[in-house]
Amino acid sequence: MKMLKVSIMGGSGYTGSELLRLLINHPHISIDQITSRQDEGKCVADVFPFLEGKIDQIFTHPEKVTFDHSDLVFFATPNGVAMRYAKNLLDQGKKIIDLAADFRIKDISLWEHWYQMKHECPELAQKAVYGLTEINRDQIKEAQLIANPGCYPTAIQLALVPLLKKDVINESSIIIDAKSGISGAGKRQDTNLLMSEAYDNFNAYSVGGHRHEPEIEENLKLTTGNNKIDTVFVPHLLPMVRGIYATIYADLKMDTNVELINKMYTDFYQSSYFVNFLGHDQVPQTKSVRGSNQCKISFFKRKNRLIILSTIDNLVKGAAGQAIQNMNVMFGIEENIGLDIIPVSP
Numbered sequence: 001m002k003m004l005k006v007s008i009m010g011g012s013g014y015t016g017s018e019l020l021r022l023l024i025n026h027p028h029i030s031i032d033q034i035t036s037r038q039d040e041g042k043c044v045a046d047v048f049p050f051l052e053g054k055i056d057q058i059f060t061h062p063e064k065v066t067f068d069h070s071d072l073v074f075f076a077t078p079n080g081v082a083m084r085y086a087k088n089l090l091d092q093g094k095k096i097i098d099l100a101a102d103f104r105i106k107d108i109s110l111w112e113h114w115y116q117m118k119h120e121c122p123e124l125a126q127k128a129v130y131g132l133t134e135i136n137r138d139q140i141k142e143a144q145l146i147a148n149p150g151c152y153p154t155a156i157q158l159a160l161v162p163l164l165k166k167d168v169i170n171e172s173s174i175i176i177d178a179k180s181g182i183s184g185a186g187k188r189q190d191t192n193l194l195m196s197e198a199y200d201n202f203n204a205y206s207v208g209g210h211r212h213e214p215e216i217e218e219n220l221k222l223t224t225g226n227n228k229i230d231t232v233f234v235p236h237l238l239p240m241v242r243g244i245y246a247t248i249y250a251d252l253k254m255d256t257n258v259e260l261i262n263k264m265y266t267d268f269y270q271s272s273y274f275v276n277f278l279g280h281d282q283v284p285q286t287k288s289v290r291g292s293n294q295c296k297i298s299f300f301k302r303k304n305r306l307i308i309l310s311t312i313d314n315l316v317k318g319a320a321g322q323a324i325q326n327m328n329v330m331f332g333i334e335e336n337i338g339l340d341i342i343p344v345s346p
Helices: 014-023 082-091 108-115 122-127 133-141 151-165 212-224 258-268 316-330
Strands: 004-009 029-034 072-075 095-098 145-147 174-180 231-237 244-251 275-280 295-302 305-312
Touching: 004 014, 014 029, 014 316, 072 082, 072 316, 082 095, 082 122, 095 316, 108 122, 108 212, 122 145, 133 151, 133 316, 145 316, 151 174, 151 212, 151 231, 151 244, 151 258, 151 295, 151 305, 151 316, 212 231, 258 275, 258 295, 305 316
Parallel strands: 004 029, 004 072, 072 095, 095 145, 174 231, 275 295
Antiparallel strands: 174 244, 244 305, 295 305
16 A cells, blocks of 8 residues: 555654654654644654654644645644644545544533633534544544544543443443553643652542543443443552553442353454453553553452453553554554554563
8 A cells, every 4th residue: 555644743742752653663654744842943853862763854833834745644732732723634635633632522511611621623523533443443444533532541441341332230330440650641840740759659639520531431321322321430640651550340230250251351352453351360460561552451250349450551552552553444554553562571
């Protein structure tokens, strides 16, 4: 197939640099434009020395760039940016994958409540395809605009969908205790994200409500057709760079044996390259997915309750890797191309 030209809006953050790391070795991709306000005019390899000898582009200011030759534009920008550019790019026939939250929630009043801004193109939010690849693969094939899921919602929904589809867990009993590495907050200078503050520390945050909770609930409802889904989600900050670890508790609706639950997961993900179902009584580790596009899932059964464990790398399967996985599906490329990465260990 012909080489696809892709551009990255917001190439100097953690997600943007991860996109570059993965795209550079993709056999069907050439990188067109890379934007950054703060690093305008600088060589990309000077800002990211790990790319030295691999890329010769410079960062361009987002207001000075054109995407005339791009087939696809990734938005690795803060929330509220992609929606300002999307209509114009779509009218030009470009495809878009937004790694921020502009198009993840279709209920616009709910989105505006959680993101504290007015949505500039609510009609596009209705047309956008939610890019959880394993769940919406068929819609992604035909999509022009993809809303790449958040990192927490990716790990959590992949763990829950097979069970909710089979209606074996009580949809109002779901409690989600999830942890993230520091890079999940992006490249920010908040005091609590400094190494001297985060190291040797552990804490919950947004306990009163996190903006990923409505994303999780809305998309689980759309996926399963069950409008009674009601979750409690509490995120935590781990003193490490990468990783999402979700521990999910849910009551069974009936006495369901371990073998049947094993079969539900195995059947659901039998054709999914990046979901590794470990089975019953196994404990996945964040290091077992670090730097990879994999999601590892397992479960335990205690009396009439399931404890489901799910882990991903927040920058890969939770962001850049899933975006590239969606790109592959959109353009008819084999899904694992450019993403067949062995996790980094130790």
